[in-house]
Amino acid sequence: MVARRAPSTRRCSVDGNPIPAQAGGGFCYLDGAHRHHYSPLPAPLYQSVASAAVFVGDPTPFGYEGQRFTFYGQHPIAASDSLWCFLDGPHFHYFEAPRSALFRFVDAVAFYVGAAPRAEGRKGVESASRVAAVYAPWVTLRPRVSVTPPPEWHGRRWASAAVLPVAAAVPAPAATPPAAARSSLAHVQTRLRAQGLHPERGQ
Ligand SMILES: [Zn+2]
Ligand SMILES: [Zn+2]
Numbered sequence: 001m002v003a004r005r006a007p008s009t010r011r012c013s014v015d016g017n018p019i020p021a022q023a024g025g026g027f028c029y030l031d032g033a034h035r036h037h038y039s040p041l042p043a044p045l046y047q048s049v050a051s052a053a054v055f056v057g058d059p060t061p062f063g064y065e066g067q068r069f070t071f072y073g074q075h076p077i078a079a080s081d082s083l084w085c086f087l088d089g090p091h092f093h094y095f096e097a098p099r100s101a102l103f104r105f106v107d108a109v110a111f112y113v114g115a116a117p118r119a120e121g122r123k124g125v126e127s128a129s130r131v132a133a134v135y136a137p138w139v140t141l142r143p144r145v146s147v148t149p150p151p152e153w154h155g156r157r158w159a160s161a162a163v164l165p166v167a168a169a170v171p172a173p174a175a176t177p178p179a180a181a182r183s184s185l186a187h188v189q190t191r192l193r194a195q196g197l198h199p200e201r202g203q
Contacts, residue, residue: 059094060138106148
């Protein structure tokens with residue numbers, strides 16, 4: 001077998017990104033803009049900014065073991081809304097929501113309370129459903145959020161029942177999260193209690 005580097009490497013991410021299973025799996029902790037020989041997958045979790053594919057998703061199911069922050073509902077990434085997280089319901093990111101008037105925090109859960117142009121319209125709904133389909137097998141890896149959203153929040157309510165089949169008590173094999181992701185969740189929770197981990201030092 002001849003290992004050949006693809007002639008055109010893809011700038012994959014401005015920060016961390018999932019590594020596709022065919023490239024070994026797991027999570028890439030590289031900081032800053034960098035390139036990979038593999039394509040940014042799963043595609044619905046990437047958005048383009050100036051020819052870079054930026055991972056915009058919850059890193060938990062991909063074995064990420066570092067500090068995580070809890071969000072509820074869709075929101076812009078960073079100050080502008082050129083990058084938009086289409087994840088409905090509770091989820092994690094490896095970055096913190098900005099302490100600005102656009103976010104309200106309830107028990108450390110970030111709710112975006114600004115205008116939501118990217119979430120609206122046919123394109124927004126389609127993007128959200130593609131992202132939801134990627135995360136459907138990993139409902140159990142989402143954060144448990146029981147707080148009441150602030151009154152200024154107008155996002156979509158999310159119920160895991162809407163994602164799981166009705167007979168959720170007997171999940172199909174495909175709906176079972178990978179063992180690595182399951183163990184990493186408990187692992188991260190334990191380690192976070194002990195000490196804050198920096199994603200750069202993850203691996
Ligand atoms: Zn990477
Ligand atoms: Zn998000």
